[in-house]
Amino acid sequence: LVWDLVFYVAVGAVVGGRLGYVIFYNATYYFSQPIEIFSVWTGGMSFHGGLIGVICAIVLFARRFEKSFFEVADFLAPLCAPGLLAGRIGNFINQELWGRVTEVPWGVVFPMAGPLPRHPSQLYEAGLEGVILFFVVWIYSASSKSSGRVSGVFLLGYSLMRFIVEFFREPDAHLGLIVGNAISMGQILSIPVALFGFWLLIRPVRP
Template structure:
């Protein structure tokens, strides 16, 4: 299947360039704002529209700082030790989802602490728009022709400009489908159910880890790292713990919600 030869630059006005990749994140930000505002109103969460904007601002800062530091420390530390000024050159690429996710968690925790809000309840609301951003990001990767898949002979394989004359899996589309469309559909369905606080948050963590681990089976590893051991990639090493952590959160929150104390009913001996 021929790779559609996209121009990564959508619009050029003198020295100013508007890239599809950047536009994807701008669109994702606005969609996340309106979706999160609707969810806050629907679930009667004590946060006004300015508070939603502030939350997304915290999250954006967490994504940028966490994602960049995660990439620098995990994916290319030796290079950045030799070129420390390039750490600030985020426009050259190099972001880690796992680092960005940790950055968002820290930013969200600080936001909740500052405003005296329940973290898990807010996290359940905030994870719903995340797959939209993941979908847009993966589509941006596809348009840029980056983060392509491994060599294959499946009928829908593509030759990517930066991948040489080799037919490869369009792994960006696989990940966009799993981490974006499928994950959003599951979270949206569950968000309409009455669940203990933290379950939706844990479900997101666990399912993202699962889908990313599957996607890594088709994705070409980063050239500076390659395979860590056998067929295992760095993305899988970072994602498998997410599956375990997510499952632990879901199990714990369901267990706690069923306890007599959590439900406001003390056993006779405790009254």
């Protein structure tokens, strides 16, 4: 059963992550070059798209194996953080998704981004979303028995951390900052996720 869940989640994350990037971040290009949608080896994945894909995968898995949606989602929530940690460290090693130019002493020069030091925003996300969020969700999951609350903590925590780190992360070159030249696409997408997570925490739950 566990390997079935792994398969469903992996497919949902990859398909959703790719389609999310295509739709949210570069729709004009990919709709004019649809064959490029399948060129996943060139890069381009979206966490928020992957989240939608995983939610769809959980729905299908829960229906097939007669499980509660939140039973599965709450089980997965603490396990997502280590994946985020590994992914952000991979981004740092691959010199992608770097931060904005900075003068802080721990700034890192990414040769692909030019000669100026930049915030290692990948490591900021790794520490926040991968380490701190893991412990927060794990500790909460050990004490909470309410359906959906663990998922709510993860979604709200991730969104708040992502929103903060986006101020240090270089926005996508073809998008830039969107709202008032101050808010990035990642921040915009994090807002509804945060609201949904908050709703899961405050909604009445049947005993």
